[in-house]
Amino acid sequence: MSSLEPSSSISAGSSGGGRPGSGEDPDDLVIVPRRQLGTWVLAAAVVIVVGSLLASLLRNPNLQLEVIGEYLFSAPILSGVRSTLELTALAMVIGVAGGVVIALMRLSRNPVLRAIANTYVWFFRGTPILVQLLFWGFLGAFYEHVGFGIPFTGDNFVEYPTESLLSPFVAAVLGLALNEAAYSSEVVRAGILSVGREQVQAAKALGMTGGQTMRRIIMPQAMVVIVPPLGNLAILMLKTTSLVSVIGGADLLTEAQQIYQQNFKTIPLLVVATLWYLAMVSVMTLGQRQLERRFGRGMTTVGVQ
């Protein structure tokens, strides 16, 4: 109230009682925020639409809920879930490690390193992942043996049949990881570039070497920018693993396909696969949030405390 006093003395001529304006008492007035009617209308519409869809789905005899129940936790499906998770984890770990290397090469002062990295990204981003997987799967038909030897002579010290080295699982990991390296290198590069030059200068001025600056100063800050799209890539990878069914990788979709090719219960088994993919992606999303919080340290209000 005391802060109102100077203004009341200015407008003292317009109204009596020391209060400016129309004579109402602002202390008696209650402020109510505007009602968001649209939210309620939309919610009602969603309930009706989703409800009728669910009802029609559950009433459809082709869904065969009992078949879904029968196969959801069956041994082949669970083994498919496990290989899908293994493929995802291996392809991500190898792919992101490769992506960091390629990103550093692309940011290097050495033009040869830059050219190698650019060509790599150009090639693996420029061809469909399905084609790459088929290529790795059928490499044995192209090169029957792989080995190490003297370049250009064809004399090898050691030599192995390609088929024995490149099992469908190894071919799948290789194909997915090489592709992932190309995409994640762009994410890592954007993250590194997001850290200001003045941070590098501060680190240099303290006598830190290039490697120390990258590990201790740039990367921890770049992670804030890198983690969200990388989480996105990981979720995308989990679903991309379903493509390895074309080279006989024993992933979740392949297992489901093998079952419905025998019993023709196609839709229920696709629903089983869908439920597992959704469950796995949901868990990954939670993990991604944890990571974002961890690397947001000192950068956002969420990270503090």
Added chain:
Amino acid sequence: MTEHPLLAVERLHKSFGELEVLRGVDLIVEAGQVTCLLGPSGSGKSTLLRCINRLENYQRGSVRIDGERIGYRRSGNVLHELSERDIARQRRAVGMVFQSFNLFPHMTALENVMEAPLRVLKEPREETRVRAERLLERVGLREKAASFPRELSGGQQQRVAIARALAMRPKLMLFDEPTSALDPELVGEVLGVMTSLAREGTTMVVVTHEIGFARRVADEIVFMDAGRVLERGAPVRVLDAPRHARTREFLAGV
């Protein structure tokens, strides 16, 4: 003890493409001395500072700290550029404080101060922590040790930055307009810390627009314009009886 000055910059030339920003600058700073660089913006003061610890390269001239040539190895009349690792080693001897603080945002104040002694000098963690706490105490921020930079005011951040630079026990401290990015009421606390450093015998080169600070603390004032040193001398001499018209003009405007 030795015949050479702590910092000797001789006939330094630096250009960015066509633009020549340093045109043969000399600067001698004796141990324990405070030198303030004054001059209009674009006169080359900050560039000179950044050449001293090789954050910028230069086309001609030489920089020596405590007699050691910075950035190059001489054989005959040729200067060969040192490796990044050797330059990093030379930079340990020079502390730098930036206009925009440049603290590491993902580390607490204490971690900022501890980082370089831990990683660069490989000092034991416990010893480093005790020393870092003492340095924060010295800049009046002992109780902010666990705060992240974004939780600190500009003045507090700059004082942490000073502590971070001091943690390397540098022979020479460079200040690049340390108060230019601060709100006016926060300038005093940073200048206070710098004044006490100067009183304790720290060798300092300070680029600043704070004429009052320069008058009180500097042993020598160097006035630069268009990439050249126009005049130099004791504060009283340069500030109260400038010889050059450009200096008079600049001082009248500040």
